[in-house]
Every structure is written in structure tokens, then in C-alpha cells.
Amino acid sequence: MEYFEVGTKKDILYWSKRLYQKGMTPATSGNISVRTKDGILISATGVCLNDMDEDDIVLIDFDGNVLEGKKKPSSEKFLHTQIYDLRDDINAIIHSHCPYITSFACSNKMMSEPIMAEFVLYFGKIPKAKYSLPSSMQLAIDTANYFKTSDTVLMQNHGVISGANTLQEVFYTLESLRAYAETYFGTQVLGGAKKLNRKHIKEIKSLKK
Numbered sequence: 001m002e003y004f005e006v007g008t009k010k011d012i013l014y015w016s017k018r019l020y021q022k023g024m025t026p027a028t029s030g031n032i033s034v035r036t037k038d039g040i041l042i043s044a045t046g047v048c049l050n051d052m053d054e055d056d057i058v059l060i061d062f063d064g065n066v067l068e069g070k071k072k073p074s075s076e077k078f079l080h081t082q083i084y085d086l087r088d089d090i091n092a093i094i095h096s097h098c099p100y101i102t103s104f105a106c107s108n109k110m111m112s113e114p115i116m117a118e119f120v121l122y123f124g125k126i127p128k129a130k131y132s133l134p135s136s137m138q139l140a141i142d143t144a145n146y147f148k149t150s151d152t153v154l155m156q157n158h159g160v161i162s163g164a165n166t167l168q169e170v171f172y173t174l175e176s177l178r179a180y181a182e183t184y185f186g187t188q189v190l191g192g193a194k195k196l197n198r199k200h201i202k203e204i205k206s207l208k209k
Contacts, residue, residue: 006166007034007091009054012041015167019096020050024174029097030159031074034167035084042080044071075135082144083163090151090163094170097159100181101174104128105154111180115193119180120204126177128154152177 005011016032019025030049033042036059043049044056058069062085064077074080080093096102104111105128112125127146132139143161146153152162152173160177164170187193196204 006168007036007041009041009057011167012043012057013052013054015094015171016043016049016052018171019094019174020048022175022178024096024098024101024178025049026097026099031076031080031095032167033074033080033093035091039067040077040080040084042073042077044069044073045075047071076140078135078137078140079143079161082140083147083161086144086147087163089165090147091165092167092170093161093163094167094174095159095161096174098174098178098181100178100185101154101160102158103185104181105159106157108156111154111177113184113193114196114201115187116180116183117196117200117204118176120196120201121207122176123152123180126150126152126154126160128156131156131158134158 012032012034028046028048031043033040039059039061041057041059043052044058047056056071058071058073059067060073060077061067062081064081066073076095079095083090083093114120127150129143129146132142143153143155151164154160162170162173
């Protein structure tokens with residue numbers, strides 16, 4: 001892994017490429033940001049995360065106004081500002097259109113089936129925000145509201161958004177969710193998953209204590 005200061009443009013570029021190469025932000029979809037002492041560094045609109053350079057990262061304030069940069073910030077900038085306003089402990093956010101994860105958001109299927117011990121331990125159930133027009137303030141408000149009790153939210157007919165202290169943590173969360181989604185789809189091909197029972201789930205959750 002490359003070494004760079006967390007929460008910098010180089011940090012964003014590194015994890016943006018990892019996201020694209022894992023198939024979690026196809027074409028120009030998705031956006032990524034970090035909170036800094038000067039504001040929010042966020043990817044520009046209409047940019048492929050794999051092809052970004054530092055000029056494609058814009059500094060905005062917490063009202064979405066551009067402070068530095070010649071590009072327009074992501075059209076989903078208010079998703080990020082609303083979550084940062086709500087959660088002081090979140091300093092990095094990724095919004096992904098990963099097809100495997102987004103399939104759950106588009107099919108009205110919750111990511112909650114207890115088929116993997118790791119999923120039960122770390123996630124349990126991912127909430128889903130109702131559909132609102134992409135880039136709208138209504139979408140930002142409705143989705144951010146779920147961050148009162150969760151760090152990751154499915155967005156109906158849209159995608160997934162997740163936040164943590166660092167981009168590395170968010171990336172690992174999304175990678176884990178993709179692994180769960182792929183496993184779930186694989187079990188459907190093989191005739192369906194054998195779910196963990198209540199006793200198994202209770203034992204797994206006790207590992208957190």
C-alpha cells in the first residue's frame with residue numbers, strides 16, 4: 001500500500017482507483033469525500049474515479065459552496081454535507097453504484113439474510129432510504145437521517161453510501177458488502193442459502209462483548 005497522509009487529495013485518489021478497479025464505481029458513477037480542517041474535499045461531477053487527478057477534487061464548505069478548485073463538485077455534494085453535519089465521528093464518505101449491492105436497493109430486497117457470520121457480526125441489517133430524485137436535497141436529508149443509527153445506507157433504486165473515520169475503513173466496509181452480495185447471488189444459483197439460526201446469531205453477536 002502507498003503511504004500518504006490520511007484525508008488528503010492523494011488519499012482520495014488512491015482509494016478512488018481501488019473502488020473503480022473493484023467494480024464499485026462503474027464509468028463516471030459514485031463520489032468520494034473527506035472532511036478536512038478547511039472544509040470538505042470531494043470528487044468533481046462527471047469524473048471517472050479511476051481517471052481522476054488532483055484537479056478533479058474540489059474543496060467545498062459545509063453548505064456546498066466551492067472554496068477551491070475549477071471543477072464543479074459532485075452533484076451529490078449535499079449527501080456528504082448532511083452526513084458530516086450529523087456525525088462528528090465520520091471523516092470520510094463513499095457513495096457507490098456497485099451493481100451487486102445496488103441490486104438489493106433496486107429490488108426492494110433488504111441486505112439482512114443471516115448467511116455469513118461476518119455479516120451478522122459487523123452489519124446485521126443495512127437500512128434502506130426511500131427513493132428521492134438523485135442530487136436533490138430531499139434525498140440528502142432522507143438518507144442522512146439513517147446515519148443517526150447506521151454507518152451505511154442503501155438508497156432505493158440508486159446505490160449505497162457509507163461513512164467512517166477514514167477512506168480505508170469505508171472501502172473495507174463496501175468491499176465486505178459486495179462480498180456478501182456476491183455470495184448471496186451465488187447461493188440463489190445453487191438453490192438457496194442455509195441461514196444461520198437464532199442460536200447461531202446469538203452466539204455470533206456475543207463475540208462483540
